[in-house]
Amino acid sequence: MQDFVQLWVYLSATPLFGLTVTLAVYVLAHAAYVRLGHAAWANPVPWSVATLAVLLLASGTPYPTYFSGAQFIHFLLGPAVVAMAWPLWQRREELRRRWGAILVAALAGGATASLSAVAIGWALGLPRDLVASLATKSVTAPVAMGIAERIGGIPALAAVFAVLTGMIGAVGGKYLFDLIGVKPMVARGFALGTCAHGLGAARALQVDADAGAYASLALGVQVVLASLLMPLIFKFLF
Amino acid sequence: MALLRGLTLLLIAQALGEALVRLTHAPLPGPVLGLLLMLAALRWAPLRETVQPAAEGLLGHLSLLFVPVGVGVMTHLHLVGEFGGRLLLVVVLSTGLGLAVTAWVLRAFLAREGRR
DSSP states (O other): OHHHHHHHHHHHTSHHHHHHHHHHHHHHHHHHHHHTTTOGGGOHHHHHHHHHHHHHHHHTOOHHHHHHHHHHHHTTHHHHHHHTHHHHHHTHHHHHHSHHHHHHHHHHHHHHHHHHHHHHHHHTTOOHHHHHHHHTTTSOHHHHHHHHHHTTOOHHHHHHHHHHHHHHHHHHHHHHHHHHTOOOHHHHHHHHHHHSHHHHHHHHHHHOHHHHHHHHHHHHHHHHHHHHHHHHHHTTTO | OHHHHHHHHHHHHHHHHHHHHHHHOOSSOHHHHHHHHHHHHTTSHHHHHHHHHHHHHHHHTHHHHTHHHHHGGGGGHHHHHHHHHHHHHHHHHHHHHHHHHHHHHHHHHHHHHHHO
């Protein structure tokens, strides 16, 4: 038993632990998601996050120890943002033909998601730095962190809110669209990419090819629009 | 090997983006400028063939990349305790509103296109 404890203390402090446990939990959660026929509520991200958080808290592993390993996965978010050029390039004809519709929908939806978060947060009496961290919640996590830093938010919190938003959009989007009667897959996918960034787009890609393509397009457009416009708009608000 | 070359190109574009942002104080995160540089460079066919497998590989597992940051919620449990209900309300309502508005606007444009 003593040996086992020592072994655990050693292993849990190496970067190997954070990386391995993240991949293992995600692979299991993803297998369950596939087995459940890609049901929206079985999305592997919220289940992996919850499982890992409980594991770390129960074993008394501090987050920085975990992150020393998980950072190798986290790091790939940067090149993944650059990789979003690929779906944009693939859909360049669509972009050229429908640029007006795409721009208006992305601006209207992105502004609604961000400004309503700020307005509701203010109305509920949340502190200023929390509200500023909520403003970027519909932008993909690595970009949200960069913008939040510029507008007086807390980057780490902005990333958590972005992931939470992505999970809620990916899980709840289908039910919401059914409820409000939006049927075209193109519109559903585009909305998921605009308001629930990478996690919404990942969900759309699994459900339908058209929805996935428009979600990837929206994701790329939103990243560029939000980085350019949000610091300008929120400079006057915060 | 193709995967490795593609990843290298993505990283070079990101590094160029980061460097240009530092030099010019452009109001963009480095990776976003990297995206724009990459988009311009994709006009070149040999580059496309190299970038495609790496880009599709990364974007195909995009969900996984958000997990480490998501777990970071455990370091903010005091905020969850104090503001958790209100934060969840803000995120759920604003995400729902945003999704509905985006989908409605695009559907309206598509319908107009269909009538023409």
